Amino acid sequence: MEQRIVDAFRRALGAPCVITDPMQLRTYECDGLTNFRVVPALVVIPESAAAVQAAVRICHDERLPFVARGAGTGLSGGALPVAEGVVISLTRLNRILEVDLDNECIIVEPGVINAHVTRHVSDAGYFYAPDPSSQSVCTIGGNIAENAGGAHCLKYGFTVTHVLALDVVLPDGSMVRLGGRAPDRPGYDLAGVFVGSEGTLGIVTRACLRLVKRPATIQTLLAAFHSTDDAGAAVGAIIAAGVLPAAIEIMDRLSIVAAEAAVHAGYPDCGALLLVELDGPASEVDALMARVNALCSACGAWEQRLAASDAERAVVWRGRKAAFAAMGRISPNYIVQDGVIPRTALAAVLREIHELGERAGLRVANVFHAGDGNLHPLVLYDRKVPGQEHAAEALSGEILRICIRAGGSITGEHGVGMEKRAFMAEMFAEPDLDTMQRVRCAFDPQRLANPDKVFPRPRLCGEKTGPYVPHPLEVAGVAEFF
């Protein structure tokens, strides 16, 4: 990068906030998806919203691409740098600015760690509901960019449900407020569309988040089944009975073994584990838990354990939340996949994944948010065995195709990022992608904010909308556009 530009960043942010040392730059070369690596030309670590704005202004004036970065735990390469560009790290914007319990909200900077939000308000009886498994390290800014989810999102909603307002530095360096603390500000719901935009529409410098009152009672059930089919049937039965659990998760045999090896959660030795959390008024939870117990038994649960105290529940959850990392205990390498299927397709899809694994000679562990059909197949392999990495990648891609065919999605929470751009073109038709990019053009016509992510190819924003292209469904004569 030209010295003149580096100097401009130093002047605007202060020299200690600008990193040029090649060794230090390398620590930013990837996020949680480590098979993509690019060393950026420059990293800046602004200490205020104004400094973020100043950095973006320089990028805009110099036509430099920039990539926002939180904790770098993203699993789709969203924070992967651009070689000739700037990484803007938000980790020093980590202050909690205001707690407003009367309005059940909190105002934070983007570098605040997810778990710190709940910790800050738990004494007052509140919590921040979106709880990604990475919550002890990932940032609110990264959560907003990815629309992060977690085990409790089935009942409480995803990050987007909990964002009331955002201060955003747009790619042209202007600062705007989206949304508001009062509901329904007149105009387009820009905060809503910003959440989940993976750093491609601007940089969040401040967020107003909704807090949720802690439920009166929480109970967590561990039910042991012989197979994921049985556990999946129990999930279907519970939902069909009109019960909306706070969380409902399944771990298969491989992931139980791995989690046990890693954190000794004391799980029963079984083919599949179902974890059901119910919360709410005490008598409601008691009544529903009795019903859930009966449904689990009817579906073949041979052991059921209830964790009622906070300590017991923490142990149960520790194994589940450690599941990804625990794979290291049973396999040298693994790919974390993230796909969604309609819940009713669970048994069929799991069988299909299993067969694909057998054919490829690879093991696939499954941990999933069963209530909303969000699968996390973990494809295990050994990089040292020639051809295995390639086979694992191919298998992992095939799993996404299964999700698409089942009417689901290529990502439920980890985002498209760098990794799944090509699959966007399999899930969506050209006119669909083109329409999304119109939003991109409204926010970032020069494509400076995290370019090359999410979309398989860019749209030129100046371009006149081309001739009408019929939607493939239309061509196929399908009247039911789903």
Added chain:
Amino acid sequence: MTIDAAAFAAIVGAAHVTPAQAADAPPGAAPHWVIAPGDAAEVAAVVRAAAAAGLAVLPRGGGTRRERGNPPRRGDIVLALHRLDRLLEHAHGDMTATVEAGMPLAALQRQLAQHRQFVPLESHAPERATIGGTLATADSGALRLRYGPPRDLVLGMTVVLADGTIARSGGKVVKNVAGYDLPKLMTGALGTLGVLVSATLRLYPLPEHEVTIGLDLADPAALGRVLPALRAAPVVPTAVQLRLASGQPAALDVRVAGTPAACDEQIAAIAAATASAPQPRHADVWQARAALWHEPALMLKCTTRPAQLGAALAQLAALTPTWRAVAYPTGIIEAALPGSARAAVAPLRQALAASDGAVVVLAGGGDLDAWGPAGDDFAVMQRIKQQFDPHGVFNPGRYLGGL
């Protein structure tokens, strides 16, 4: 302007091209024809033909919010969606439904109820209001506290853009972060970015047992005490509303659901938290909002931070001698006022702005701007409109800031 009605008849059939009446369009617009396509492909063809002829299109569902927004700058044809009224799929095991935009809300609920499910969307006129119109206006009500705003219920959408492009976004599953969440942008956009032709919605189980109870709050100050107490209580109501009218005590209605024992427990908790004796109420009280709409001179939607609801109601009361309202603890007030209260809108806007609030004229505003001032993100909204509808085909001028 002469409009080639035959060209539209060739697309939708002559029976579905009819001369427009005043009641077909927003006040101030004088469209020539009502064109009623039968499916998404016909919607796209009609929009394409209209755009090519330089016509402005006014999409219409049940017409229950005909007066919403400012009078359109132009409006040549009404695009009526009532023939798109099918439930395309009710995946009850997945608790989702894909429904065409013209289906009335009440008709949808009746079908969903066969599997003891419902979609927590609300309207003051559910028999006529369509799914498309309900999402385009993003109107909400007493259920919002528990189930969230309408946008949170939309999983996927198919829309027809101003150039006739049919675009799909989101999906059929409850969790999905692939690409931008366009349904968020379309919900509440009043049809200014595209015509909604179908949507996939998230459903919930119908409660087995529900009880409505209430408190009468004779003293206006009681509101400031009771709402926070209710919020802090260990209860999860499925609906809460306040009924108010000038010169009368406020009435608070709360609905709880669950097993009969759980309902009793919640009612006891409400009694304890509010230090009061809640009375059973008839389920009719939830019609209060619909009743507001019986020929009001002026209908307003006022918003505020939730904790400032009491203050906002006091401000409303101070500005006009006669009024009726239904208010929700989410910070939304729907108020019916006499025409003379139009002059109060500007000061009320100023007063509520202090708590991020706004006043939107829902009906009967006359010359008033329906939306009030825009924020610093308005430039982005303009660019969005420019990207989606550069020639102003859809509802031109009806939305915020003349969009």
